[in-house]
Amino acid sequence: MLVHNAAQMGTVRQAEAHAGHRPQGGKAALAGTMEMMGAAMPFSRNAEVYGENEPADYLYKVVSGAVRTYKVLADGRRQIGAFYLPGDVFGLEAGEEHTFSAEAIADSKILVIKRSALMALADRDNEVARQLWAEASRELRCVQDHILLLIKTAKERVAAFLLEMAKRSTNGNAVELPMSRQDIADYLGLTIETVSRMLTDLENAATIELPTSRRVVLRNRSALARICG
């Protein structure tokens, strides 16, 4: 189910109330269109946004906070598919059902958009359709890059992860990690111990600084890039 408690139920309805709105013109960006059609909902830390195999009736855009998508294997191993930061769109599926589950990593505000409304709009407005394609393409590229990550060594994965987060972060060399070591490990296909060791190795090599465990400062980007392979 999309809605997990009564308190959230009401807010989702709001999203639908806006579903009929038209964008200002044919050249409206998907970003702008979505703001018109969706309603921002609060999710608290670790709250589920949607579950695997649930109908994909909505898509989402992170306003603040952060989101992880993941799958859990039969024996409990968890693979995180992606992290989504403010501005990122997630939950856009061509199929009828979500293939991953999604949870808020921290307290978050998330824009909820009814899929059918956006799709109907895309049928009339080719620009919107194009934007949806671009979004899906971005997602595919992300997953493909993720595969390339998973064939690398532990140090390479951690270095690549830091560079990726830095590229998506706004504040230069200082990166605030919203996720735990376990989340990072499950994203990189490593254990928390290995992630921790690689981070301390990088710190010892003066490649990064770790003022706190959730804050990383890149001291030597080119060294990181070199490590990436």
Add this chain to the structure above:
Amino acid sequence: MLVHNAAQMGTVRQAEAHAGHRPQGGKAALAGTMEMMGAAMPFSRNAEVYGENEPADYLYKVVSGAVRTYKVLADGRRQIGAFYLPGDVFGLEAGEEHTFSAEAIADSKILVIKRSALMALADRDNEVARQLWAEASRELRCVQDHILLLIKTAKERVAAFLLEMAKRSTNGNAVELPMSRQDIADYLGLTIETVSRMLTDLENAATIELPTSRRVVLRNRSALARICG
């Protein structure tokens, strides 16, 4: 952008001769549409279909043979993104350029379709657009499953690979592998030696038979499924 430059590959020009054809009706499947719009081209074993970063002006459908897509990292490691068997569509990208390279694994016949023609058709015919979405979605799901493979143990990866190939193969429990051990290894993120060892382990456990190195017979599917995790 939907309109793209003319081909740089001389042989591909043939495909364009058919580009103006219309499907029989609005409900034509993508499969049928593509047969109308494309020309079958022969590719010999190991021939390149397209290269990474080349403009994605065409998309492709395997008629016979098999295709691999791959990326090579700076240090020479190769990651195979996917294998495509007869009936499979590949090279469909929303972006301007191919993100992987593609090669024929064996001598193959491949249908070549001009992207701009198909896209133009999709603009007029929502059914075609929907089919393109479905294709892109299938591709995304494939890549996501691939990620799940890469976090497993060597034996689990090989077992999952065999089940995947069996599911795509037509002839029951007998699976003909068109690709080499090196291809399998680069798909699974393992070495050829490890792939070979896992296969012999499975054979010793009477889970599979290996009449020849390229032919596998699944003797105990449920055991394989159990191994997958």
Add this chain to the structure above:
DNA sequence: CGTGCAGTTGAGCAAATTCAACGCTTGTGG
């Protein structure tokens, strides 16, 4: 009949995991 390629097998090694202990921070109840 040799040559070359693809695949298998073995031994030793390196990388990452597992298991275990410990430090630090945070929140809670006496």
Add this chain to the structure above:
DNA sequence: CCACAAGCGTTGAATTTGCTCAACTGCACG
């Protein structure tokens, strides 16, 4: 206000897994 438990992260030692390197087999092709 302090004591203490819980959660998160780090570190160390032992173990396991898969890799590297090397030898060897079978087979196709000249």
